[in-house]
Amino acid sequence: MSPSNRPGLYVHVPFCSAICPYCDFAVITGDADRRSRYVEHLLRELEISSGLSDFDTLYFGGGTPSQLSHDDLRAVGERARLASDCRVFLEANPEDVTHVSASRWREAGVSTLSLGVQSFDDDALSFLGRRHDAADANRAIETAREAGFETLSLDLIFGLPGQTLAQWRRILDAALAHEPEHLSCYQLTIHDDTLFGRRKREGKLLEMGDERQTDLFLETHRYLCDAGYDGYEVSNFSRGAEHRSRHNEKYWDHTPYLGVGPSAHSFDGRVRSWNERSLFAWQKWIDSGALPVSGKESLDNDQLLLETIVLRLRTRDGLDFDAIIERFNVDLLASNRGLVDRLCDEGLVELDGHCLRPTLEGLAVADSLASSLQLPDKPCQPNLQ
Amino acid sequence: MTLANVRNFCIIAHIDHGKSTLADRLIQRCGGVADREFRDQILDSMDLERERGITIKSNTVTLLYDANNGERYQLNLIDTPGHVDFSHEVRRSLMSCEGALILVDASQGVEAQTVANLYIAMEYELELLPVINKIDLPAADPERAREEIDADLGLDPFEAVLVSAKLGQGIDELLEAIVEKLPPPTGDATKSLQALIFDAQYDAYRGVVVVCKVEEGTLKPGQNIRLMHTDKEYEVEEVGLLQLKRVKKPELPAGAVGYVIANIKTIRDIAIGDTITDVANPAPEPLPGYKEAKPVVFSSIYPMSTDEYEDLTKALDKLTLNDPALTYEKDSSAALGFGFRCGFLGLLHLDVVQERLQREYGLSLLLSAPSVRYRITLENGDVQMIDNPSDYPDPMSIATSEEPYIKASIMMPERYVGVIMELCRDRRGENSTFTYLSVGRVELTSELPLAEVLFDFYDRLKTVTQGYGSFDYEMLDYRETRIVKVDILVNAERVDALSQLVHEDKSRARALHYCERLANTIPKQQFKIAIQGAIGAKIIARTTINAYRKDVTAKCYGGDITRKRKLIEKQKEGKKRMKMVGSVEIPQSAFVAVLKTDES
Numbered sequence A: 001m002s003p004s005n006r007p008g009l010y011v012h013v014p015f016c017s018a019i020c021p022y023c024d025f026a027v028i029t030g031d032a033d034r035r036s037r038y039v040e041h042l043l044r045e046l047e048i049s050s051g052l053s054d055f056d057t058l059y060f061g062g063g064t065p066s067q068l069s070h071d072d073l074r075a076v077g078e079r080a081r082l083a084s085d086c087r088v089f090l091e092a093n094p095e096d097v098t099h100v101s102a103s104r105w106r107e108a109g110v111s112t113l114s115l116g117v118q119s120f121d122d123d124a125l126s127f128l129g130r131r132h133d134a135a136d137a138n139r140a141i142e143t144a145r146e147a148g149f150e151t152l153s154l155d156l157i158f159g160l161p162g163q164t165l166a167q168w169r170r171i172l173d174a175a176l177a178h179e180p181e182h183l184s185c186y187q188l189t190i191h192d193d194t195l196f197g198r199r200k201r202e203g204k205l206l207e208m209g210d211e212r213q214t215d216l217f218l219e220t221h222r223y224l225c226d227a228g229y230d231g232y233e234v235s236n237f238s239r240g241a242e243h244r245s246r247h248n249e250k251y252w253d254h255t256p257y258l259g260v261g262p263s264a265h266s267f268d269g270r271v272r273s274w275n276e277r278s279l280f281a282w283q284k285w286i287d288s289g290a291l292p293v294s295g296k297e298s299l300d301n302d303q304l305l306l307e308t309i310v311l312r313l314r315t316r317d318g319l320d321f322d323a324i325i326e327r328f329n330v331d332l333l334a335s336n337r338g339l340v341d342r343l344c345d346e347g348l349v350e351l352d353g354h355c356l357r358p359t360l361e362g363l364a365v366a367d368s369l370a371s372s373l374q375l376p377d378k379p380c381q382p383n384l385q
Numbered sequence B: 001m002t003l004a005n006v007r008n009f010c011i012i013a014h015i016d017h018g019k020s021t022l023a024d025r026l027i028q029r030c031g032g033v034a035d036r037e038f039r040d041q042i043l044d045s046m047d048l049e050r051e052r053g054i055t056i057k058s059n060t061v062t063l064l065y066d067a068n069n070g071e072r073y074q075l076n077l078i079d080t081p082g083h084v085d086f087s088h089e090v091r092r093s094l095m096s097c098e099g100a101l102i103l104v105d106a107s108q109g110v111e112a113q114t115v116a117n118l119y120i121a122m123e124y125e126l127e128l129l130p131v132i133n134k135i136d137l138p139a140a141d142p143e144r145a146r147e148e149i150d151a152d153l154g155l156d157p158f159e160a161v162l163v164s165a166k167l168g169q170g171i172d173e174l175l176e177a178i179v180e181k182l183p184p185p186t187g188d189a190t191k192s193l194q195a196l197i198f199d200a201q202y203d204a205y206r207g208v209v210v211v212c213k214v215e216e217g218t219l220k221p222g223q224n225i226r227l228m229h230t231d232k233e234y235e236v237e238e239v240g241l242l243q244l245k246r247v248k249k250p251e252l253p254a255g256a257v258g259y260v261i262a263n264i265k266t267i268r269d270i271a272i273g274d275t276i277t278d279v280a281n282p283a284p285e286p287l288p289g290y291k292e293a294k295p296v297v298f299s300s301i302y303p304m305s306t307d308e309y310e311d312l313t314k315a316l317d318k319l320t321l322n323d324p325a326l327t328y329e330k331d332s333s334a335a336l337g338f339g340f341r342c343g344f345l346g347l348l349h350l351d352v353v354q355e356r357l358q359r360e361y362g363l364s365l366l367l368s369a370p371s372v373r374y375r376i377t378l379e380n381g382d383v384q385m386i387d388n389p390s391d392y393p394d395p396m397s398i399a400t401s402e403e404p405y406i407k408a409s410i411m412m413p414e415r416y417v418g419v420i421m422e423l424c425r426d427r428r429g430e431n432s433t434f435t436y437l438s439v440g441r442v443e444l445t446s447e448l449p450l451a452e453v454l455f456d457f458y459d460r461l462k463t464v465t466q467g468y469g470s471f472d473y474e475m476l477d478y479r480e481t482r483i484v485k486v487d488i489l490v491n492a493e494r495v496d497a498l499s500q501l502v503h504e505d506k507s508r509a510r511a512l513h514y515c516e517r518l519a520n521t522i523p524k525q526q527f528k529i530a531i532q533g534a535i536g537a538k539i540i541a542r543t544t545i546n547a548y549r550k551d552v553t554a555k556c557y558g559g560d561i562t563r564k565r566k567l568i569e570k571q572k573e574g575k576k577r578m579k580m581v582g583s584v585e586i587p588q589s590a591f592v593a594v595l596k597t598d599e600s
């Protein structure tokens, strides 16, 4: 699992220069004024949210964090109680990457730059409503390379209506040409409350069929595996374990994290809470001196166990039954022996010692793998730790 | 009151032509009853019957009418169940009448169902009085109705009484016509007692209330009576007329229709169609036409959720208080848990019981495929009656199998003979013959396996005759047959609730039908699912449900986890309602879809 159990810090930056038609994040277009008010509030929120400290990851996500100035980034880093070896992640859109901005981000301590290139096909990019073209993407990547980030990660989207395997392979090739240390390849998901969602309802946008989506998904993993990448999670690929997203892995193994900014989620190992989604509501709470939390839930052991199963089965490292016994005092393998044998026979999982690892085909059905595992009938006894 | 002043009659009508409204109006006119307050208690009381347009339990009401000639008449309006499963009871009801009102909607004219019912009434030689209703409607066309009464029913159109049941128009004329045109009953109050039981209700305080028509002799309190077929004796406590409420009388003489209370504990102690006689002065023989109401169709009923089993037990107990024809005993299935093996008079009876259990008792149920009762003779000479596939013996040990046959009688306009002959042939009918009842009207009789009638026969009949065919049957005998037990296997596991006994020639088609229905309703799972139909070890039908290949969502970061967990929790919750067969989850909807009896 993750090399560290120190908490992570997530900062949600809700601004984008325009809203992409498929995006269901809490985003808003913003001018400089709005942005500086937002940063002020962010710093206040960091002050009043107590509890976690010694963060060993700081992740600027969004939205478009590259819309913040490096001074803003630095101010946030200074206010947060970061560990000395903290890694800083920044999501950036290609159009924001210049020699100047890139070197300033380096100066501000950013070690992983995650570039929202999404595609290297101009038609695809314009379909996705992006503000850059393939040439911009290539230029941004080269610029970032020159600035010397430890990990360069590229975000790509596949499964656009009508996309063929060959087209997608060409996009992957274009990405691989830059030898990124990390890749995130997301299948296009059409959410109801987006422009794409509306077009779909109106019959103007035809979502790719299940069979072809599956083909693309499997091909993505096979292709990148052949190119030397480890598909360590459903949508994430790295060249070597050191380039995995140390921050995201915290989500997948229940390491605590603090989220600040509108819509950000926090988790302390038992309680998960989430901030107001709207920028203005979020600011109002902070103005009144209160935490901008809009909801929270305290997870019982069954829920924690279920989440563990769900999250671990999305990773290639898989589900460690011994770790489950240690943490929850239940023997999940014993209560699912028959099913596990069956899943092994079907080639969906491998049982490696005490670890249940999904195969690639298993990863594709990770959600239903999780729901098919039987939770033990007796309530879990917490193993006091 | 003398016999000459009694009229026993029923109303024959197509659904919605106003039978209930007319009955209300007659009651109101004779009993001074305001508005429709009795609607719920009288005729067609169960809303189930209303919706389905059939009457299940007959209800009888006695009206007192002061006619223009100054005489007081006792009019017994006898309601008749309207479907072949209850033909037993219809016949009993019709046997109690001397006349029938044939009600025709002036805006619709004569409809098929009226014609079909008329045939049955004619069998009993009832005096028929046409009545044209809804003459108040702007669309009413009484002249056309008259023509159809002449042409389609063969009745005298000039006898027809024009009424508006809704407005009460023509009701007096109708009452006068009933008195004048319908004959009084015959019978001799001094002869030895013969009373025909044609209905019964259970009253929590008084026990069984028997409704009967006294054909001969007199029925009175204190009398010791014997039920001639069931051979049980009782002492009469009370007799009287059913004038909406029970009205006690000193006696019921020949010709009267009324009730008897005689400390009878349960409905099972009596039989519809039985004859009541006097122990001291018994009739030499019972009235003709008695037949035991025996269940001939069997199905297992399971509650959807196992914790409703207790409720189902109670509901069946209660239901049988008023429905003695329903039988049940414990049954169980590996896939569906505990339930009951129930016996019914026919498919409609089964439908009605199912709906009452669901509606009145709020139960959700699964019913296994209906089956007849087979007679199996083993090599060692033992004879077994088998209706439950799970009791079917090892085929190697079977010497002969026999299945019940019915004599079906189908009455219809001549033009449908061809299609009906075809239908009977398709259903393994034997000795089909037809006779002309009158010009253009034909009765076709055919000897059919009852099992063939269970699947969709009645609906097919109605469809191909455009509603003009009437269908009636009586049990005939058992005949040698070739049956097989068809099992349905899901990934090689037998789904016991889906096994059925089928004629060998139809086994493949039935198995395929089941496999396809299952394949269409079981959702894709992680594994490929093979669905097979088999006779013993021999596979006769096969379909496959391919595994789904991908369901994982693209993103699962901090803000997605709660939503994702809730989704999986919901899925797990949904799985609890699925039935596990081996490693395959089968949703209830799949069982429901497969066990629907709409097609064969």
Ligand SMILES: Nc1nc2c(ncn2[C@@H]2O[C@H](COP(=O)(O)OP(=O)(O)O)[C@@H](O)[C@H]2O)c(=O)[nH]1
Binding pocket: B013, B014, B015, B016, B017, B018, B019, B020, B021, B022, B133, B134, B135, B136, B137, B163, B164, B165, B166, B167
């Ligand atoms: N206009 C008009 N409507 C009537 C008359 N008789 C019955 N109806 C209506 O026809 C419908 C069916 O009547 P109902 O008595 O329930 O028919 P049933 O199904 O034969 O018992 C109801 O909506 C009645 O109100 C009538 O004489 N005139």
Ligand code: SF4
Binding pocket: A015, A016, A018, A019, A020, A023, A024, A025, A027, A062, A063, A064, A093, A116
């Ligand atoms: S840039 Fe990213 S966060 Fe902004 S609208 Fe587009 S997809 Fe959403």
